[in-house]
Amino acid sequence: MTSKKIKNRILVAGSQSFIEDKLRDLVKDVDQDSVRYFYGDELDIEGFFEYTSSIPLFYEQNIAVLKHAEDLKEKLKNEILEGLSKIEANFVILTFLDEKPVEENYKKFKESFNIIIEPKRSFNAQMIQQYFKDEGLIVGVDTAKYIFEMCNKDPMILKNELEKIKIFYNYEKPRSDEEIISLVSFSRSESIYQFIKNFFSKDLNKTLAIFKVIVDDGESVERIFYELSRHIVSLSFYIISPSLVTEYTYTIHNYKDYINRWSKNEVAELVELIAEIDLFLKTGRETYLSGLYRIIYTLLKKD
CATH class of the missing domain: 1.20.272.10 (Zinc Finger, Delta Prime; domain 3)
Known part of the structure; x- marks a missing residue:
C-alpha cells in the first residue's frame, strides 16, 4: 500500500528482497554517483544532514538512502523527521527491514513520507518455477512450493539458494527434483x-x-x-x-x-x-x- 505524500520522501518497509528490488527501481534512472548510502546502526547524523541539505553540483538532486532505519533510536528518528521538514529539494529514502510490516507502525512518517509497504508474501508456483527455468532448471509445482517454504517465503533467500544450485550444476543437469531439494541450505x-x-x-x-x-x-x-x-x-x-x-x-x-x-x-x-x-x-x-x-x-x- 502507498500513501501519496511528498514525491522525494519515500519510506520502504519489508523483507530484504523487497527493499533491494524497490531501491533498484527507485534509483534506476539516476546517476549512481548522486546516490549516497547511510546505515542506521552507524549513522553519522551530521554527515547525513550535510548531504541531504547540500546543493547538487553535478546532478539534478542528491539522493540519500538510509538503510536499516529500524536500528535507529526513537530520538534519532525524531531528529531526522524534524531536520528533513526544513529541507525540500533533495531526495531521501528510508528503509526498514520488517518481515511483517503494517503502515500503522510508521504513522509518525505519514505526514511527510510516501510509505511503501511490502504486500503479504504468498506462494506463486509459476514465479518460483520461472526462477529455475531462467537458469535452465525445470522443477515441478510441488517442488517449487517446498523450496519456497524452505526459504521462509523470502525471494532473496530463494535467489541465493538458486545461485548455489546453478554453480553446482554448471556442467550437468540434476537427475531429479529430490536432488535439487537436497542442495537447498x-x-x-x-x-x-x-x-x-x-x-x-x-x-x-x-x-x-x-x-x-x-x-x-x-x-x-x-x-x-x-x-x-x-x-x-x-x-x-x-x-x-x-x-x-x-x-x-x-x-x-x-x-x-x-x-x-x-x-x-x-x-x-x-x-x-x-x-x-x-x-x-x-x-x-x-x-x-x-x-x-x-x-x-x-x-x-x-x-
Whole structure:
C-alpha cells in the first residue's frame, strides 16, 4: 500500500528482497554517483544532514538512502523527521527491514513520507518455477512450493539458494527434483530433517538437543513449526492411505517406519494439537517457540 505524500520522501518497509528490488527501481534512472548510502546502526547524523541539505553540483538532486532505519533510536528518528521538514529539494529514502510490516507502525512518517509497504508474501508456483527455468532448471509445482517454504517465503533467500544450485550444476543437469531439494541450505535442512526424524522416533532427549542447536543457530522457528506440522499431517494421511501422500521417496520410506511407532490415535492427537496451536498463533495467544515445545513434550506421554 502507498500513501501519496511528498514525491522525494519515500519510506520502504519489508523483507530484504523487497527493499533491494524497490531501491533498484527507485534509483534506476539516476546517476549512481548522486546516490549516497547511510546505515542506521552507524549513522553519522551530521554527515547525513550535510548531504541531504547540500546543493547538487553535478546532478539534478542528491539522493540519500538510509538503510536499516529500524536500528535507529526513537530520538534519532525524531531528529531526522524534524531536520528533513526544513529541507525540500533533495531526495531521501528510508528503509526498514520488517518481515511483517503494517503502515500503522510508521504513522509518525505519514505526514511527510510516501510509505511503501511490502504486500503479504504468498506462494506463486509459476514465479518460483520461472526462477529455475531462467537458469535452465525445470522443477515441478510441488517442488517449487517446498523450496519456497524452505526459504521462509523470502525471494532473496530463494535467489541465493538458486545461485548455489546453478554453480553446482554448471556442467550437468540434476537427475531429479529430490536432488535439487537436497542442495537447498543443506546443513540447516539436514538439522531440521534430523530433528523431525528423532521426533517421530520418539527420542525426546535427541529431539530437544537438536532443536536447541538449530534455534541457537538462528533458524526460523516458524519454518521448523511448518516443517514438523506438514510431516505430522502427511503422516496422518499416510496412515489412512499411502496414495493420499505425494511426498518424496526418502520421506515415504521414513513414513513406513514411523507408522510402526505411532498409532492412529496418537497422530490424530498431534493433528488436533497443531490445529489448536495454529488458532492460538493467529489470535496472539501462542508463539511458534512455545507451540513447538508443546508438540515436542507430547513425547513424554508416548513410550
